[in-house]
Amino acid sequence: MTTAILSALPDEQSTLVAHLVHPQRLMHAGRAFWRGELAGRAVVLALSGIGKVAAATTATALIERFGVARVVFTGVAGGVGDGVNVGDVVVAQDYLQHDMDASPLFPRWEVPGYARSRLVCDAPLSALLLGAASACVSSASGQFDLNNLVPGGTRGAAHRAHHGLIASGDRFVSAADEAHRLRTTLRDAGHDVLAVEMEGAAVAQVCHDYGIPFAAVRTISDRADDTAHVDFPRFVQTVASRYAEHMVLAFLQKL
Numbered sequence: 411m412t413t414a415i416l417s418a419l420p421d422e423q424s425t426l427v428a429h430l431v432h433p434q435r436l437m438h439a440g441r442a443f444w445r446g447e448l449a450g451r452a453v454v455l456a457l458s459g460i461g462k463v464a465a466a467t468t469a470t471a472l473i474e475r476f477g478v479a480r481v482v483f484t485g486v487a488g489g490v491g492d493g494v495n496v497g498d499v500v501v502a503q504d505y506l507q508h509d510m511d512a513s514p515l516f517p518r519w520e521v522p523g524y525a526r527s528r529l530v531c532d533a534p535l536s537a538l539l540l541g542a543a544s545a546c547v548s549s550a551s552g553q554f555d556l557n558n559l560v561p562g563g564t565r566g567a568a569h570r571a572h573h574g575l576i577a578s579g580d581r582f583v584s585a586a587d588e589a590h591r592l593r594t595t596l597r598d599a600g601h602d603v604l605a606v607e608m609e610g611a612a613v614a615q616v617c618h619d620y621g622i623p624f625a626a627v628r629t630i631s632d633r634a635d636d637t638a639h640v641d642f643p644r645f646v647q648t649v650a651s652r653y654a655e656h657m658v659l660a661f662l663q664k665l
């Protein structure tokens with residue numbers, strides 16, 4: 411049983427590739443796939459690419475070409491929920507596309523043909539990931555010197571692992587008023603979003619189509635506000651790969 415570990419960005423993936431035992435690099439669909447073993451488990455590491463279409467292509471290739479039995483995503487995201495701060499992690503309970511809008515033909519956010527707007531992640535895999543994420547954040551402050559990365563805000567505060575709804579869309583959300591509008595519009599419709607990113611919902615949909623279990627964890631790199639474009643690269647360069655490394659290895663050990 412091979413597990414796919416998807417990352418969005420090279421910085422998030424680099425440490426995982428370095429840990430790979432018997433690494434084998436294969437090109438397919440213009441992408442590099444790394445086959446090997448991590449924590450004694452057969453894995454394929456891949457970059458999703460940025461945005462929903464790129465992520466859907468990678469997920470499809472992982473399933474069709476590499477025959478993976480489950481897909482796990484590790485990446486970064488903008489925190490929009492109350493108390494979802496830089497350095498926290500969010501394990502997805504389910505996913506929604508915040509830029510899906512076929513209204514008035516279908517209700518806002520509903521994915522045409524699926525009769526729903528939210529796609530649920532695999533509960534047992536998500537529970538394992540939440541355990542790994544909780545262990546990681548409880549030791550994060552000491553290990554990653556996060557306080558230097560967060561201007562004001564969460565300085566000195568304990569980091570948390572959250573579990574809930576994540577929204578994906580082909581848009582880097584980097585304005586406080588946009589993040590607020592996105593969150594309140596969704597909340598008024600009963601969708602309480604914790605974080606925004608650009609790939610997860612697409613992977614969830616592909617995995618749903620193939621009946622493949624999917625789970626995702628996102629480390630919060632920014633607050634999707636007016637400083638997101640500064641906070642995001644700083645976080646990715648300094649801590650994102652170490653978070654990914656810790657969580658993925660802990661997750662695979664429990665698998």
Ligand code: SAH
Nearest residue numbers: 418486487488581582583606607608609634
């Ligand atoms: N600088 C990158 C592009 C990053 S796009 C490059 O040059 O390749 C942002 C990535 O981080 C996406 O993978 C997205 O899923 C995630 N992300 C982090 N913060 C986000 C935010 N505020 N809004 C949307 N996506 C965000």
